[in-house]
Amino acid sequence: MRAHWSPVLVILGATWACSRSVCHREQSTWFQGVFLSSMCPINVSASTYYGIMFDAGSTGTRIHVYTFVQKNPGQLPILEGEIFESVKPGLSAFVDEPKQGAETVQGLLDLAKDAIPQSHWKRTPVVLKATAGLRLLPEQKAQALLFEVEEIFKKSPFLVPDDSVGIMDGSYEGILAWVTVNFLTGQLRGRGQETMGTLDLGGASTQITFLPQFQKTLEQTPRDYLTSFEMFNSTYKLYTHSYLGFGLKAARLATLGALEMEGADGHTFRSACLPRWLEAEWVFGGVKYKYGGNQEGDVGFEHCYAEVLRVVQGKLHQPEEVRRSSFYAFSYYYDRAVDTGMIDYEKGGVLKVEDFERKAKEVCDNLEAFSSESPFLCMDLSYITALLKDGFGFADSTVLQLTKKVNNIETGWALGATFHLLQSLGISY
Incomplete structure:
Protein backbone atom coordinates (compact mmCIF):
# COMPACT_ATOMS: atom_id res chain seq x y z
CA MET A 1 0.00 0.00 0.00
CA ARG A 2 1.38 3.37 -1.02
CA ALA A 3 0.90 6.59 0.89
CA HIS A 4 0.27 8.66 -2.24
CA TRP A 5 -1.81 7.57 -5.21
CA SER A 6 -2.40 9.88 -8.13
CA PRO A 7 -4.26 7.90 -10.81
CA VAL A 8 -8.03 7.60 -11.19
CA LEU A 9 -9.74 7.85 -7.86
CA VAL A 10 -13.17 6.37 -8.46
CA ILE A 11 -13.48 2.89 -9.82
CA LEU A 12 -16.65 1.64 -11.43
CA GLY A 13 -17.95 -1.83 -10.75
CA ALA A 14 -19.19 -3.13 -14.08
CA THR A 15 -20.19 -6.51 -15.41
CA TRP A 16 -16.76 -7.31 -16.82
CA ALA A 17 -15.14 -10.73 -16.96
CA CYS A 18 -11.38 -10.66 -17.37
CA SER A 19 -8.41 -11.40 -15.16
CA ARG A 20 -5.65 -9.03 -14.08
CA SER A 21 -3.11 -11.03 -16.05
CA VAL A 22 -4.81 -10.46 -19.41
CA CYS A 23 -6.01 -6.89 -18.98
CA HIS A 24 -3.84 -4.20 -20.62
CA ARG A 25 -4.42 -0.53 -21.43
CA GLU A 26 -2.56 2.27 -23.13
CA GLN A 27 -1.71 5.16 -20.80
CA SER A 28 -2.26 8.38 -22.70
CA THR A 29 -3.99 10.43 -20.05
CA TRP A 30 -3.06 13.49 -18.01
CA PHE A 31 -2.73 11.41 -14.85
CA GLN A 32 0.82 10.48 -13.95
CA GLY A 33 1.17 6.92 -12.78
CA VAL A 34 -0.46 3.63 -13.63
CA PHE A 35 -4.12 2.78 -13.81
CA LEU A 36 -5.17 -0.05 -11.55
CA SER A 37 -4.22 -3.34 -13.13
CA SER A 38 -7.55 -4.79 -12.07
CA MET A 39 -9.46 -2.50 -14.44
CA CYS A 40 -10.72 -4.17 -17.60
CA PRO A 41 -12.86 -2.94 -20.50
CA ILE A 42 -16.52 -2.95 -19.67
CA ASN A 43 -18.48 -5.89 -20.96
CA VAL A 44 -20.90 -4.41 -23.45
CA SER A 45 -23.66 -6.72 -22.25
CA ALA A 46 -23.79 -4.84 -18.95
CA SER A 47 -26.73 -2.52 -18.44
CA THR A 48 -26.31 -1.38 -14.83
CA TYR A 49 -23.19 -1.07 -12.73
CA TYR A 50 -22.01 0.70 -9.62
CA GLY A 51 -19.05 2.53 -8.13
CA ILE A 52 -18.21 3.15 -4.48
CA MET A 53 -15.88 5.99 -3.56
CA PHE A 54 -14.90 7.26 -0.12
CA ASP A 55 -13.64 10.82 0.22
CA ALA A 56 -11.74 10.95 3.50
CA GLY A 57 -11.43 14.66 4.21
CA SER A 58 -10.04 16.54 7.17
CA THR A 59 -13.45 17.18 8.74
CA GLY A 60 -15.37 14.05 7.75
CA THR A 61 -15.53 10.89 5.67
CA ARG A 62 -17.97 10.83 2.79
CA ILE A 63 -19.26 7.99 0.63
CA HIS A 64 -20.55 8.30 -2.93
CA VAL A 65 -22.39 5.33 -4.43
CA TYR A 66 -22.97 5.95 -8.13
CA THR A 67 -25.39 4.05 -10.33
CA PHE A 68 -24.75 3.99 -14.08
CA VAL A 69 -26.86 2.61 -16.90
CA GLN A 70 -25.46 1.86 -20.34
CA LYS A 71 -28.29 1.68 -22.84
CA ASN A 72 -26.23 1.11 -25.98
CA PRO A 73 -22.78 -0.52 -26.40
CA GLY A 74 -20.05 2.02 -27.13
CA GLN A 75 -21.96 4.97 -25.70
CA LEU A 76 -21.12 6.79 -22.49
CA PRO A 77 -23.17 5.29 -19.65
CA ILE A 78 -25.77 7.54 -18.12
CA LEU A 79 -25.36 8.63 -14.52
CA GLU A 80 -28.65 7.47 -13.08
CA GLY A 81 -28.14 8.53 -9.48
CA GLU A 82 -25.94 9.02 -6.47
CA ILE A 83 -26.31 8.00 -2.85
CA PHE A 84 -24.31 10.26 -0.58
CA GLU A 85 -23.68 10.09 3.16
CA SER A 86 -21.04 11.41 5.54
CA VAL A 87 -19.78 10.99 9.08
CA LYS A 88 -17.80 13.28 11.37
CA PRO A 89 -15.08 13.65 12.48
CA GLY A 90 -12.62 12.71 9.73
CA LEU A 91 -10.06 9.91 9.89
CA SER A 92 -7.33 12.31 10.99
CA ALA A 93 -9.17 12.77 14.29
CA PHE A 94 -8.38 9.12 15.06
CA VAL A 95 -4.66 9.60 14.64
CA ASP A 96 -3.89 7.49 17.73
CA GLU A 97 -6.89 5.15 17.38
CA PRO A 98 -6.68 3.81 13.80
CA LYS A 99 -9.01 0.87 14.40
CA GLN A 100 -11.70 3.19 15.74
CA GLY A 101 -11.25 5.43 12.72
CA ALA A 102 -11.72 2.50 10.37
CA GLU A 103 -14.98 1.63 12.13
CA THR A 104 -16.47 4.90 10.85
CA VAL A 105 -15.77 3.67 7.34
CA GLN A 106 -17.45 0.34 8.13
CA GLY A 107 -20.70 2.10 8.94
CA LEU A 108 -20.75 3.83 5.56
CA LEU A 109 -19.78 0.62 3.80
CA ASP A 110 -22.88 -1.03 5.23
CA LEU A 111 -24.91 1.69 3.51
CA ALA A 112 -23.39 0.66 0.18
CA LYS A 113 -24.42 -2.94 0.77
CA ASP A 114 -28.00 -1.80 1.20
CA ALA A 115 -27.86 0.34 -1.95
CA ILE A 116 -26.28 -2.17 -4.35
CA PRO A 117 -27.93 -5.47 -5.35
CA GLN A 118 -26.10 -8.45 -3.87
CA SER A 119 -25.61 -9.87 -7.35
CA HIS A 120 -23.28 -6.95 -8.12
CA TRP A 121 -21.23 -6.90 -4.92
CA LYS A 122 -18.29 -8.99 -6.12
CA ARG A 123 -17.78 -6.87 -9.22
CA THR A 124 -18.24 -3.48 -7.57
CA PRO A 125 -14.85 -2.05 -6.51
CA VAL A 126 -14.54 0.08 -3.41
CA VAL A 127 -11.97 2.89 -3.15
CA LEU A 128 -11.00 5.40 -0.46
CA LYS A 129 -8.85 8.43 -1.12
CA ALA A 130 -7.80 10.69 1.74
CA THR A 131 -7.13 14.38 1.24
CA ALA A 132 -5.49 17.15 3.25
CA GLY A 133 -6.35 15.84 6.70
CA LEU A 134 -4.07 12.83 6.31
CA ARG A 135 -1.49 14.76 4.30
CA LEU A 136 -0.85 16.82 7.41
CA LEU A 137 -0.26 13.80 9.66
CA PRO A 138 3.10 12.11 10.19
CA GLU A 139 3.44 9.47 7.47
CA GLN A 140 3.59 6.54 9.91
CA LYS A 141 0.35 7.56 11.61
CA ALA A 142 -1.41 8.18 8.30
CA GLN A 143 -0.30 4.76 7.06
CA ALA A 144 -1.68 3.09 10.18
CA LEU A 145 -5.09 4.62 9.53
CA LEU A 146 -5.05 3.60 5.87
CA PHE A 147 -3.98 0.05 6.74
CA GLU A 148 -6.97 -0.41 9.05
CA VAL A 149 -9.33 0.91 6.39
CA GLU A 150 -7.89 -1.50 3.85
CA GLU A 151 -8.46 -4.36 6.28
CA ILE A 152 -12.12 -3.32 6.52
CA PHE A 153 -12.37 -3.32 2.72
CA LYS A 154 -10.82 -6.79 2.43
CA LYS A 155 -13.46 -8.19 4.75
CA SER A 156 -16.26 -6.65 2.68
CA PRO A 157 -18.07 -8.46 -0.16
CA PHE A 158 -16.89 -5.86 -2.68
CA LEU A 159 -13.98 -5.94 -5.12
CA VAL A 160 -10.86 -4.39 -3.56
CA PRO A 161 -8.45 -3.26 -6.29
CA ASP A 162 -4.73 -2.76 -5.79
CA ASP A 163 -4.04 0.62 -4.18
CA SER A 164 -7.68 0.93 -3.24
CA VAL A 165 -6.74 3.02 -0.18
CA GLY A 166 -4.33 5.93 -0.25
CA ILE A 167 -3.71 9.68 -0.11
CA MET A 168 -4.62 11.75 -3.14
CA ASP A 169 -2.37 14.44 -4.54
CA GLY A 170 -4.02 17.76 -3.72
CA SER A 171 -3.81 19.13 -7.27
CA TYR A 172 -6.21 16.47 -8.54
CA GLU A 173 -8.94 17.68 -6.21
CA GLY A 174 -9.19 20.96 -8.07
CA ILE A 175 -8.95 19.46 -11.55
CA ASN A 408 -28.90 16.77 -7.55
CA ILE A 409 -25.31 15.47 -7.70
CA GLU A 410 -22.74 16.48 -5.07
CA THR A 411 -20.09 18.88 -6.29
CA GLY A 412 -16.47 17.90 -5.71
CA TRP A 413 -13.91 15.77 -7.48
CA ALA A 414 -15.63 12.37 -7.36
CA LEU A 415 -17.75 12.53 -10.50
CA GLY A 416 -14.97 14.13 -12.51
CA ALA A 417 -12.75 11.18 -11.70
CA THR A 418 -15.53 8.83 -12.72
CA PHE A 419 -15.99 10.33 -16.16
CA HIS A 420 -12.26 10.43 -16.73
CA LEU A 421 -12.17 6.75 -15.94
CA LEU A 422 -14.92 6.06 -18.46
CA GLN A 423 -12.86 7.82 -21.10
CA SER A 424 -9.81 5.77 -20.19
CA LEU A 425 -11.89 2.63 -20.79
CA GLY A 426 -12.52 3.73 -24.34
CA ILE A 427 -16.06 5.00 -23.83
CA SER A 428 -16.83 8.40 -25.30
CA TYR A 429 -19.58 10.51 -26.77
Whole structure:
Protein backbone atom coordinates (compact mmCIF):
# COMPACT_ATOMS: atom_id res chain seq x y z
CA MET A 1 0.00 0.00 0.00
CA ARG A 2 1.38 3.37 -1.02
CA ALA A 3 0.90 6.59 0.89
CA HIS A 4 0.27 8.66 -2.24
CA TRP A 5 -1.81 7.57 -5.21
CA SER A 6 -2.40 9.88 -8.13
CA PRO A 7 -4.26 7.90 -10.81
CA VAL A 8 -8.03 7.60 -11.19
CA LEU A 9 -9.74 7.85 -7.86
CA VAL A 10 -13.17 6.37 -8.46
CA ILE A 11 -13.48 2.89 -9.82
CA LEU A 12 -16.65 1.64 -11.43
CA GLY A 13 -17.95 -1.83 -10.75
CA ALA A 14 -19.19 -3.13 -14.08
CA THR A 15 -20.19 -6.51 -15.41
CA TRP A 16 -16.76 -7.31 -16.82
CA ALA A 17 -15.14 -10.73 -16.96
CA CYS A 18 -11.38 -10.66 -17.37
CA SER A 19 -8.41 -11.40 -15.16
CA ARG A 20 -5.65 -9.03 -14.08
CA SER A 21 -3.11 -11.03 -16.05
CA VAL A 22 -4.81 -10.46 -19.41
CA CYS A 23 -6.01 -6.89 -18.98
CA HIS A 24 -3.84 -4.20 -20.62
CA ARG A 25 -4.42 -0.53 -21.43
CA GLU A 26 -2.56 2.27 -23.13
CA GLN A 27 -1.71 5.16 -20.80
CA SER A 28 -2.26 8.38 -22.70
CA THR A 29 -3.99 10.43 -20.05
CA TRP A 30 -3.06 13.49 -18.01
CA PHE A 31 -2.73 11.41 -14.85
CA GLN A 32 0.82 10.48 -13.95
CA GLY A 33 1.17 6.92 -12.78
CA VAL A 34 -0.46 3.63 -13.63
CA PHE A 35 -4.12 2.78 -13.81
CA LEU A 36 -5.17 -0.05 -11.55
CA SER A 37 -4.22 -3.34 -13.13
CA SER A 38 -7.55 -4.79 -12.07
CA MET A 39 -9.46 -2.50 -14.44
CA CYS A 40 -10.72 -4.17 -17.60
CA PRO A 41 -12.86 -2.94 -20.50
CA ILE A 42 -16.52 -2.95 -19.67
CA ASN A 43 -18.48 -5.89 -20.96
CA VAL A 44 -20.90 -4.41 -23.45
CA SER A 45 -23.66 -6.72 -22.25
CA ALA A 46 -23.79 -4.84 -18.95
CA SER A 47 -26.73 -2.52 -18.44
CA THR A 48 -26.31 -1.38 -14.83
CA TYR A 49 -23.19 -1.07 -12.73
CA TYR A 50 -22.01 0.70 -9.62
CA GLY A 51 -19.05 2.53 -8.13
CA ILE A 52 -18.21 3.15 -4.48
CA MET A 53 -15.88 5.99 -3.56
CA PHE A 54 -14.90 7.26 -0.12
CA ASP A 55 -13.64 10.82 0.22
CA ALA A 56 -11.74 10.95 3.50
CA GLY A 57 -11.43 14.66 4.21
CA SER A 58 -10.04 16.54 7.17
CA THR A 59 -13.45 17.18 8.74
CA GLY A 60 -15.37 14.05 7.75
CA THR A 61 -15.53 10.89 5.67
CA ARG A 62 -17.97 10.83 2.79
CA ILE A 63 -19.26 7.99 0.63
CA HIS A 64 -20.55 8.30 -2.93
CA VAL A 65 -22.39 5.33 -4.43
CA TYR A 66 -22.97 5.95 -8.13
CA THR A 67 -25.39 4.05 -10.33
CA PHE A 68 -24.75 3.99 -14.08
CA VAL A 69 -26.86 2.61 -16.90
CA GLN A 70 -25.46 1.86 -20.34
CA LYS A 71 -28.29 1.68 -22.84
CA ASN A 72 -26.23 1.11 -25.98
CA PRO A 73 -22.78 -0.52 -26.40
CA GLY A 74 -20.05 2.02 -27.13
CA GLN A 75 -21.96 4.97 -25.70
CA LEU A 76 -21.12 6.79 -22.49
CA PRO A 77 -23.17 5.29 -19.65
CA ILE A 78 -25.77 7.54 -18.12
CA LEU A 79 -25.36 8.63 -14.52
CA GLU A 80 -28.65 7.47 -13.08
CA GLY A 81 -28.14 8.53 -9.48
CA GLU A 82 -25.94 9.02 -6.47
CA ILE A 83 -26.31 8.00 -2.85
CA PHE A 84 -24.31 10.26 -0.58
CA GLU A 85 -23.68 10.09 3.16
CA SER A 86 -21.04 11.41 5.54
CA VAL A 87 -19.78 10.99 9.08
CA LYS A 88 -17.80 13.28 11.37
CA PRO A 89 -15.08 13.65 12.48
CA GLY A 90 -12.62 12.71 9.73
CA LEU A 91 -10.06 9.91 9.89
CA SER A 92 -7.33 12.31 10.99
CA ALA A 93 -9.17 12.77 14.29
CA PHE A 94 -8.38 9.12 15.06
CA VAL A 95 -4.66 9.60 14.64
CA ASP A 96 -3.89 7.49 17.73
CA GLU A 97 -6.89 5.15 17.38
CA PRO A 98 -6.68 3.81 13.80
CA LYS A 99 -9.01 0.87 14.40
CA GLN A 100 -11.70 3.19 15.74
CA GLY A 101 -11.25 5.43 12.72
CA ALA A 102 -11.72 2.50 10.37
CA GLU A 103 -14.98 1.63 12.13
CA THR A 104 -16.47 4.90 10.85
CA VAL A 105 -15.77 3.67 7.34
CA GLN A 106 -17.45 0.34 8.13
CA GLY A 107 -20.70 2.10 8.94
CA LEU A 108 -20.75 3.83 5.56
CA LEU A 109 -19.78 0.62 3.80
CA ASP A 110 -22.88 -1.03 5.23
CA LEU A 111 -24.91 1.69 3.51
CA ALA A 112 -23.39 0.66 0.18
CA LYS A 113 -24.42 -2.94 0.77
CA ASP A 114 -28.00 -1.80 1.20
CA ALA A 115 -27.86 0.34 -1.95
CA ILE A 116 -26.28 -2.17 -4.35
CA PRO A 117 -27.93 -5.47 -5.35
CA GLN A 118 -26.10 -8.45 -3.87
CA SER A 119 -25.61 -9.87 -7.35
CA HIS A 120 -23.28 -6.95 -8.12
CA TRP A 121 -21.23 -6.90 -4.92
CA LYS A 122 -18.29 -8.99 -6.12
CA ARG A 123 -17.78 -6.87 -9.22
CA THR A 124 -18.24 -3.48 -7.57
CA PRO A 125 -14.85 -2.05 -6.51
CA VAL A 126 -14.54 0.08 -3.41
CA VAL A 127 -11.97 2.89 -3.15
CA LEU A 128 -11.00 5.40 -0.46
CA LYS A 129 -8.85 8.43 -1.12
CA ALA A 130 -7.80 10.69 1.74
CA THR A 131 -7.13 14.38 1.24
CA ALA A 132 -5.49 17.15 3.25
CA GLY A 133 -6.35 15.84 6.70
CA LEU A 134 -4.07 12.83 6.31
CA ARG A 135 -1.49 14.76 4.30
CA LEU A 136 -0.85 16.82 7.41
CA LEU A 137 -0.26 13.80 9.66
CA PRO A 138 3.10 12.11 10.19
CA GLU A 139 3.44 9.47 7.47
CA GLN A 140 3.59 6.54 9.91
CA LYS A 141 0.35 7.56 11.61
CA ALA A 142 -1.41 8.18 8.30
CA GLN A 143 -0.30 4.76 7.06
CA ALA A 144 -1.68 3.09 10.18
CA LEU A 145 -5.09 4.62 9.53
CA LEU A 146 -5.05 3.60 5.87
CA PHE A 147 -3.98 0.05 6.74
CA GLU A 148 -6.97 -0.41 9.05
CA VAL A 149 -9.33 0.91 6.39
CA GLU A 150 -7.89 -1.50 3.85
CA GLU A 151 -8.46 -4.36 6.28
CA ILE A 152 -12.12 -3.32 6.52
CA PHE A 153 -12.37 -3.32 2.72
CA LYS A 154 -10.82 -6.79 2.43
CA LYS A 155 -13.46 -8.19 4.75
CA SER A 156 -16.26 -6.65 2.68
CA PRO A 157 -18.07 -8.46 -0.16
CA PHE A 158 -16.89 -5.86 -2.68
CA LEU A 159 -13.98 -5.94 -5.12
CA VAL A 160 -10.86 -4.39 -3.56
CA PRO A 161 -8.45 -3.26 -6.29
CA ASP A 162 -4.73 -2.76 -5.79
CA ASP A 163 -4.04 0.62 -4.18
CA SER A 164 -7.68 0.93 -3.24
CA VAL A 165 -6.74 3.02 -0.18
CA GLY A 166 -4.33 5.93 -0.25
CA ILE A 167 -3.71 9.68 -0.11
CA MET A 168 -4.62 11.75 -3.14
CA ASP A 169 -2.37 14.44 -4.54
CA GLY A 170 -4.02 17.76 -3.72
CA SER A 171 -3.81 19.13 -7.27
CA TYR A 172 -6.21 16.47 -8.54
CA GLU A 173 -8.94 17.68 -6.21
CA GLY A 174 -9.19 20.96 -8.07
CA ILE A 175 -8.95 19.46 -11.55
CA LEU A 176 -11.60 16.83 -10.97
CA ALA A 177 -13.95 19.24 -9.21
CA TRP A 178 -13.71 21.51 -12.26
CA VAL A 179 -14.61 18.57 -14.50
CA THR A 180 -17.56 17.67 -12.26
CA VAL A 181 -19.09 21.14 -12.22
CA ASN A 182 -18.59 21.88 -15.90
CA PHE A 183 -19.94 18.49 -16.94
CA LEU A 184 -23.04 18.79 -14.79
CA THR A 185 -23.73 22.31 -16.05
CA GLY A 186 -23.29 21.23 -19.68
CA GLN A 187 -20.12 23.19 -20.45
CA LEU A 188 -18.09 20.11 -21.44
CA ARG A 189 -20.60 18.62 -23.84
CA GLY A 190 -19.44 20.61 -26.84
CA ARG A 191 -16.59 22.70 -28.14
CA GLY A 192 -16.30 26.42 -27.68
CA GLN A 193 -18.54 26.70 -24.65
CA GLU A 194 -17.60 28.99 -21.81
CA THR A 195 -16.53 27.15 -18.66
CA MET A 196 -16.71 28.15 -15.02
CA GLY A 197 -13.80 28.18 -12.60
CA THR A 198 -14.08 26.31 -9.31
CA LEU A 199 -13.08 27.16 -5.75
CA ASP A 200 -13.01 24.51 -3.05
CA LEU A 201 -12.35 25.39 0.59
CA GLY A 202 -11.78 22.36 2.79
CA GLY A 203 -10.65 22.09 6.37
CA ALA A 204 -6.94 21.77 5.68
CA SER A 205 -6.47 22.86 2.06
CA THR A 206 -8.03 25.01 -0.64
CA GLN A 207 -8.05 24.67 -4.42
CA ILE A 208 -8.54 27.04 -7.36
CA THR A 209 -9.06 25.81 -10.92
CA PHE A 210 -10.08 27.57 -14.14
CA LEU A 211 -9.55 27.49 -17.89
CA PRO A 212 -7.39 30.50 -18.86
CA GLN A 213 -8.73 32.60 -21.74
CA PHE A 214 -5.70 34.83 -22.25
CA GLN A 215 -2.21 33.98 -23.47
CA LYS A 216 -0.83 36.39 -20.87
CA THR A 217 -2.11 34.14 -18.09
CA LEU A 218 -0.35 31.13 -19.59
CA GLU A 219 2.89 33.07 -19.99
CA GLN A 220 2.91 34.52 -16.45
CA THR A 221 1.79 31.41 -14.56
CA PRO A 222 4.31 29.07 -12.89
CA ARG A 223 4.62 25.91 -14.97
CA ASP A 224 3.48 23.58 -12.20
CA TYR A 225 0.16 25.48 -11.97
CA LEU A 226 -0.83 24.42 -15.52
CA THR A 227 -2.11 20.99 -16.51
CA SER A 228 -3.23 19.77 -19.96
CA PHE A 229 -5.60 16.89 -20.49
CA GLU A 230 -8.11 15.52 -22.97
CA MET A 231 -11.73 14.88 -22.20
CA PHE A 232 -14.87 14.53 -24.33
CA ASN A 233 -12.88 14.98 -27.55
CA SER A 234 -11.42 18.29 -26.41
CA THR A 235 -8.06 19.33 -24.97
CA TYR A 236 -8.04 21.65 -21.96
CA LYS A 237 -5.11 23.48 -20.41
CA LEU A 238 -6.15 24.30 -16.87
CA TYR A 239 -4.77 26.61 -14.25
CA THR A 240 -4.99 24.66 -10.99
CA HIS A 241 -3.30 24.66 -7.61
CA SER A 242 -3.92 23.22 -4.17
CA TYR A 243 -2.71 25.16 -1.15
CA LEU A 244 -2.10 22.86 1.81
CA GLY A 245 -2.53 24.61 5.15
CA PHE A 246 -4.91 27.21 3.74
CA GLY A 247 -8.15 25.36 4.44
CA LEU A 248 -10.58 26.98 6.84
CA LYS A 249 -9.63 25.07 9.97
CA ALA A 250 -5.90 25.14 9.33
CA ALA A 251 -6.25 28.89 8.78
CA ARG A 252 -7.85 29.25 12.20
CA LEU A 253 -4.71 27.83 13.80
CA ALA A 254 -2.48 30.01 11.62
CA THR A 255 -4.50 33.10 12.61
CA LEU A 256 -4.19 32.19 16.28
CA GLY A 257 -0.45 31.66 15.86
CA ALA A 258 -0.81 28.10 17.11
CA LEU A 259 0.82 26.13 14.29
CA GLU A 260 4.37 26.84 15.39
CA MET A 261 3.80 25.74 19.00
CA GLU A 262 2.50 22.15 18.53
CA GLY A 263 -0.49 22.65 20.78
CA ALA A 264 1.48 24.55 23.43
CA ASP A 265 0.37 22.76 26.60
CA GLY A 266 -1.19 25.22 29.00
CA HIS A 267 -1.02 28.15 26.57
CA THR A 268 -4.21 29.89 25.44
CA PHE A 269 -4.13 31.42 21.96
CA ARG A 270 -6.11 34.64 21.69
CA SER A 271 -7.55 36.59 18.78
CA ALA A 272 -9.42 39.81 18.02
CA CYS A 273 -11.76 37.64 15.94
CA LEU A 274 -13.20 35.91 19.02
CA PRO A 275 -15.58 37.20 21.71
CA ARG A 276 -13.86 38.43 24.87
CA TRP A 277 -15.67 35.93 27.12
CA LEU A 278 -14.62 32.88 25.14
CA GLU A 279 -12.39 30.25 26.77
CA ALA A 280 -12.46 26.91 24.95
CA GLU A 281 -10.54 23.90 23.64
CA TRP A 282 -10.39 22.56 20.11
CA VAL A 283 -8.83 19.40 18.66
CA PHE A 284 -7.53 19.48 15.10
CA GLY A 285 -5.22 16.96 13.48
CA GLY A 286 -5.01 15.04 16.72
CA VAL A 287 -3.66 18.03 18.68
CA LYS A 288 -5.57 19.90 21.41
CA TYR A 289 -5.48 23.69 21.43
CA LYS A 290 -6.79 26.19 23.97
CA TYR A 291 -8.13 29.43 22.58
CA GLY A 292 -10.07 32.50 23.62
CA GLY A 293 -10.86 36.14 22.93
CA ASN A 294 -8.77 39.20 23.69
CA GLN A 295 -9.57 39.91 27.32
CA GLU A 296 -8.13 43.40 27.22
CA GLY A 297 -7.00 44.06 23.63
CA ASP A 298 -8.94 45.20 20.57
CA VAL A 299 -11.67 43.17 18.89
CA GLY A 300 -13.81 43.67 15.79
CA PHE A 301 -13.47 43.45 12.01
CA GLU A 302 -10.57 45.83 11.48
CA HIS A 303 -8.35 44.06 14.00
CA CYS A 304 -9.52 40.59 13.02
CA TYR A 305 -8.86 41.26 9.36
CA ALA A 306 -5.33 42.35 10.15
CA GLU A 307 -4.76 38.95 11.79
CA VAL A 308 -6.13 36.83 8.92
CA LEU A 309 -4.37 39.01 6.35
CA ARG A 310 -1.02 37.86 7.70
CA VAL A 311 -2.00 34.28 6.84
CA VAL A 312 -2.57 34.86 3.11
CA GLN A 313 -0.92 38.11 2.00
CA GLY A 314 1.88 37.47 -0.48
CA LYS A 315 1.60 33.68 -0.17
CA LEU A 316 -0.71 32.80 -3.07
CA HIS A 317 -0.29 33.30 -6.80
CA GLN A 318 -2.65 35.92 -8.23
CA PRO A 319 -3.58 35.43 -11.89
CA GLU A 320 -4.94 38.78 -13.11
CA GLU A 321 -7.57 37.07 -15.25
CA VAL A 322 -9.62 35.86 -12.28
CA ARG A 323 -10.76 39.40 -11.49
CA ARG A 324 -13.04 39.24 -14.53
CA SER A 325 -14.10 35.61 -14.24
CA SER A 326 -17.03 33.79 -12.61
CA PHE A 327 -16.52 30.88 -10.28
CA TYR A 328 -18.42 28.07 -8.62
CA ALA A 329 -17.55 27.91 -4.92
CA PHE A 330 -18.35 25.07 -2.58
CA SER A 331 -17.48 23.33 0.70
CA TYR A 332 -16.83 25.92 3.45
CA TYR A 333 -17.59 28.84 1.15
CA TYR A 334 -21.06 27.36 0.89
CA ASP A 335 -21.39 26.38 4.53
CA ARG A 336 -20.45 29.78 5.93
CA ALA A 337 -22.76 31.56 3.50
CA VAL A 338 -25.59 29.28 4.67
CA ASP A 339 -24.71 29.80 8.35
CA THR A 340 -25.11 33.56 7.99
CA GLY A 341 -28.27 33.49 5.90
CA MET A 342 -26.64 34.80 2.72
CA ILE A 343 -27.88 31.80 0.70
CA ASP A 344 -30.47 29.07 1.08
CA TYR A 345 -29.22 25.67 2.26
CA GLU A 346 -31.11 23.72 -0.39
CA LYS A 347 -30.92 26.12 -3.33
CA GLY A 348 -27.57 27.82 -2.81
CA GLY A 349 -27.26 31.24 -4.38
CA VAL A 350 -25.16 33.83 -6.18
CA LEU A 351 -22.89 36.19 -4.22
CA LYS A 352 -20.11 38.63 -4.94
CA VAL A 353 -16.82 38.70 -3.05
CA GLU A 354 -17.88 41.96 -1.43
CA ASP A 355 -20.89 40.19 0.11
CA PHE A 356 -18.55 38.07 2.24
CA GLU A 357 -16.73 41.18 3.40
CA ARG A 358 -19.98 42.96 4.23
CA LYS A 359 -21.17 40.01 6.31
CA ALA A 360 -17.77 39.68 8.00
CA LYS A 361 -17.97 43.31 9.13
CA GLU A 362 -21.49 42.80 10.43
CA VAL A 363 -20.56 39.70 12.42
CA CYS A 364 -17.18 40.89 13.73
CA ASP A 365 -18.51 44.23 14.89
CA ASN A 366 -21.32 42.47 16.77
CA LEU A 367 -19.42 39.52 18.21
CA GLU A 368 -21.63 38.98 21.21
CA ALA A 369 -24.77 38.70 19.10
CA PHE A 370 -23.40 36.29 16.49
CA SER A 371 -20.88 34.10 18.29
CA SER A 372 -22.90 32.20 20.88
CA GLU A 373 -23.38 29.17 18.62
CA SER A 374 -20.37 29.60 16.33
CA PRO A 375 -17.48 31.45 17.98
CA PHE A 376 -15.28 31.18 14.87
CA LEU A 377 -17.83 32.83 12.58
CA CYS A 378 -16.12 36.22 12.54
CA MET A 379 -12.69 34.70 11.95
CA ASP A 380 -13.98 32.37 9.21
CA LEU A 381 -15.79 35.10 7.27
CA SER A 382 -12.81 37.43 7.59
CA TYR A 383 -10.47 34.70 6.40
CA ILE A 384 -12.69 33.85 3.41
CA THR A 385 -12.72 37.54 2.48
CA ALA A 386 -8.94 37.83 2.79
CA LEU A 387 -8.37 34.57 0.90
CA LEU A 388 -10.52 35.72 -2.02
CA LYS A 389 -9.32 39.35 -2.19
CA ASP A 390 -5.77 39.40 -0.89
CA GLY A 391 -4.89 35.76 -1.53
CA PHE A 392 -6.30 34.94 -4.97
CA GLY A 393 -6.72 38.58 -6.02
CA PHE A 394 -10.43 38.55 -6.85
CA ALA A 395 -12.24 41.84 -7.32
CA ASP A 396 -15.04 42.91 -4.99
CA SER A 397 -17.43 42.38 -7.91
CA THR A 398 -16.29 38.84 -8.79
CA VAL A 399 -19.38 36.64 -9.01
CA LEU A 400 -19.49 33.37 -7.05
CA GLN A 401 -22.11 30.70 -7.67
CA LEU A 402 -22.40 28.85 -4.36
CA THR A 403 -23.77 25.36 -4.63
CA LYS A 404 -23.77 22.04 -2.82
CA LYS A 405 -25.28 20.06 -5.67
CA VAL A 406 -25.69 20.48 -9.41
CA ASN A 407 -28.58 18.55 -10.91
CA ASN A 408 -28.90 16.77 -7.55
CA ILE A 409 -25.31 15.47 -7.70
CA GLU A 410 -22.74 16.48 -5.07
CA THR A 411 -20.09 18.88 -6.29
CA GLY A 412 -16.47 17.90 -5.71
CA TRP A 413 -13.91 15.77 -7.48
CA ALA A 414 -15.63 12.37 -7.36
CA LEU A 415 -17.75 12.53 -10.50
CA GLY A 416 -14.97 14.13 -12.51
CA ALA A 417 -12.75 11.18 -11.70
CA THR A 418 -15.53 8.83 -12.72
CA PHE A 419 -15.99 10.33 -16.16
CA HIS A 420 -12.26 10.43 -16.73
CA LEU A 421 -12.17 6.75 -15.94
CA LEU A 422 -14.92 6.06 -18.46
CA GLN A 423 -12.86 7.82 -21.10
CA SER A 424 -9.81 5.77 -20.19
CA LEU A 425 -11.89 2.63 -20.79
CA GLY A 426 -12.52 3.73 -24.34
CA ILE A 427 -16.06 5.00 -23.83
CA SER A 428 -16.83 8.40 -25.30
CA TYR A 429 -19.58 10.51 -26.77
